[in-house]
Amino acid sequence: MIGWLRHHWFSFTQTARRLAANPLASLLNALAIGVALTLPLGGYVLLVNLQHFAGSAATEAKISVFLAQDATQAEIAEVQTRLRATPGVRSVEFVGRDAALAGLKRTPGVAEVVATLRENPLPDAFVVTLTARDAELAQRLEQQFGKLQKVVHVQADSAWVQRINSLIGFGRTAVLLTAALLAFALVTVTFNTIRLQILTLRTEIEVGKLVGATDSYIRRPFFYLGALQGALGGLAAWAIVELGIVLLNRDLAVLSGLYAVDMRLQLLDSVDGLAVLAFAAGLGWLGAYASVSKHLYQIEPT
Amino acid sequence: MAIVSFSQVSKRYPGGYEALKNVSFSVEPGELLFITGHSGAGKSTLLKLIAAIERATAGIVLVAGQNVSAMRGRAIPFLRRNLGLVFQDQKLLYDRSAFDNVMLPLIVTGHPWRDAARRARAALDKVGLLERERANPITLSGGEQQRLCIARAVVNRPSILIADEPTASLDAEYADAIVEMFRSFSQVGVTVLIATHDDRPIRKLQPRVLTLHRGSLA
Numbered sequence: 001m002i003g004w005l006r007h008h009w010f011s012f013t014q015t016a017r018r019l020a021a022n023p024l025a026s027l028l029n030a031l032a033i034g035v036a037l038t039l040p041l042g043g044y045v046l047l048v049n050l051q052h053f054a055g056s057a058a059t060e061a062k063i064s065v066f067l068a069q070d071a072t073q074a075e076i077a078e079v080q081t082r083l084r085a086t087p088g089v090r091s092v093e094f095v096g097r098d099a100a101l102a103g104l105k106r107t108p109g110v111a112e113v114v115a116t117l118r119e120n121p122l123p124d125a126f127v128v129t130l131t132a133r134d135a136e137l138a139q140r141l142e143q144q145f146g147k148l149q150k151v152v153h154v155q156a157d158s159a160w161v162q163r164i165n166s167l168i169g170f171g172r173t174a175v176l177l178t179a180a181l182l183a184f185a186l187v188t189v190t191f192n193t194i195r196l197q198i199l200t201l202r203t204e205i206e207v208g209k210l211v212g213a214t215d216s217y218i219r220r221p222f223f224y225l226g227a228l229q230g231a232l233g234g235l236a237a238w239a240i241v242e243l244g245i246v247l248l249n250r251d252l253a254v255l256s257g258l259y260a261v262d263m264r265l266q267l268l269d270s271v272d273g274l275a276v277l278a279f280a281a282g283l284g285w286l287g288a289y290a291s292v293s294k295h296l297y298q299i300e301p302t
Numbered sequence: 303m304a305i306v307s308f309s310q311v312s313k314r315y316p317g318g319y320e321a322l323k324n325v326s327f328s329v330e331p332g333e334l335l336f337i338t339g340h341s342g343a344g345k346s347t348l349l350k351l352i353a354a355i356e357r358a359t360a361g362i363v364l365v366a367g368q369n370v371s372a373m374r375g376r377a378i379p380f381l382r383r384n385l386g387l388v389f390q391d392q393k394l395l396y397d398r399s400a401f402d403n404v405m406l407p408l409i410v411t412g413h414p415w416r417d418a419a420r421r422a423r424a425a426l427d428k429v430g431l432l433e434r435e436r437a438n439p440i441t442l443s444g445g446e447q448q449r450l451c452i453a454r455a456v457v458n459r460p461s462i463l464i465a466d467e468p469t470a471s472l473d474a475e476y477a478d479a480i481v482e483m484f485r486s487f488s489q490v491g492v493t494v495l496i497a498t499h500d501d502r503p504i505r506k507l508q509p510r511v512l513t514l515h516r517g518s519l520a
Binding site for chain 2: 003004006007010203204206207208209210211212213214215217300301302
């Protein structure tokens with residue numbers, strides 16, 4: 001067990017030394033990977049911010065419930081109790097047909113049209129405020145309310161929530177797609193770096209095999225190299241994105257001042273940042289694995 | 303019981319060249335054995351079959367009771383840990399010191415560092431290179447490089463030492479010192495197999511000699 005740990009520590013320090021021995025090449029590799037990862041990571045950060053912004057800016061979702069013209073007072077009261085008793089409903093406000101007409105009359109441009117009407121065409125209505133801004137809930141309640149007695153039409157004001165959510169969903173898919181593509185790029189970059197390393201260390205590999213090194217002993221430093229390079233790339237991506245946010249926030253601060261809203265972008269939190277590092281390291285390891293499987297067995301002592 | 307034994311071993315390389323034909327012999331533990339023959343007679347091939355660098359196409363190669371010709375790839379590193387190999391083209395690593403070259407077999411087997419360093423220095427001392435331990439092998443003379451190669455081969459205390467043309471390209475004085483070194487290893491119980499076309503040490507030591515002629519034992 002101790003011998004095994006010693007092996008790992010030795011491989012790791014050896015790998016770190018090799019990276020440090022060639023600082024420019026290592027830096028460029030890390031930057032290439034970092035830039036590739038910046039695109040999906042930056043997209044992700046923008047999405048998170050958009051979601052956050054949409055959440056904080058939204059008023060509560062509302063559903064308008066329109067009643068039939070011939071609904072009696074008793075029936076209206078019945079609907080109101082039913083609406084109040086529904087889970088997910090915060091408050092129910094009655095808007096009588098006369099009140100609604102009065103409201104329309106105050107609206108410029110509509111007032112003239114309304115004045116020509118001989119009788120009030122508007123129905124009685126309820127405005128139901130929901131407890132949460134949740135598109136699914138809104139949709140479910142919309143259907144449920146439509147089935148109530150004497151209710152002829154239900155209009156969810158939450159359509160924009162759905163719109164934003166589907167927009168965010170679209171953005172998420174786009175981010176995932178770029179992430180998948182660039183993850184592939186990362187694996188390819190690592191594959192190539194490791195191939196070059198294997199060629200460079202050809203003699204060392206041969207000698208190692210001759211003095212009794214096992215395959216896993218020989219493979220190990222390359223796995224470390226791939227993972228370490230990936231992690232460095234992830235670190236570069238993290239730094240680039242944070243820098244970008246800081247720069248954008250400087251401009252947004254001016255806008256925020258003008259509109260009196262807080263529009264600053266959130267920095268990437270450390271959990272997300274570490275997840276990016278782990279993901280990049282994992283991909284580097286994968287690239288190294290593929291490369292080692294392909295190239296290491298071609299080197300045998302002669 | 304023989305530590306190395308060949309029975310009816312043949313080796314045909316891809317392309318049809320037959321390097322060894324029906325070779326049989328055995329070596330006792332602690333024996334000093336020379337293998338001679340003209341160049342291309344199959345000396346190197348014979349040694350490579352022992353270390354599983356090449357595999358026999360027919361026959362059985364037994365090393366310390368293990369059938370090397372049928373050995374699985376995963377077992378080969380453990381076979382080689384019991385062998386000390388000295389090559390014609392030395393295969394030293396020029397990106398590290400003489401000391402680190404000798405350390406390699408011990409690091410590969412996961413030896414504790416302090417003990418490994420002690421053994422590496424002992425091996426360097428044995429071949430007379432202790433003062434040059436910090437030197438890069440490229441700065442050593444041909445004879446010194448060959449001795450460094452021997453130090454690396456014996457640092458793991460192998461039971462079998464295999465050397466392919468260890469005295470080639472060395473002048474007589476150096477060559478004698480190297481051969482003397484191999485003899486001293488065989489005297490402490492190490493089995494030593496040396497392939498050479500140099501007959502000076504053979505005349506001097508009168509060891510057991512196998513002579514190969516076009517892949518067959520003469």
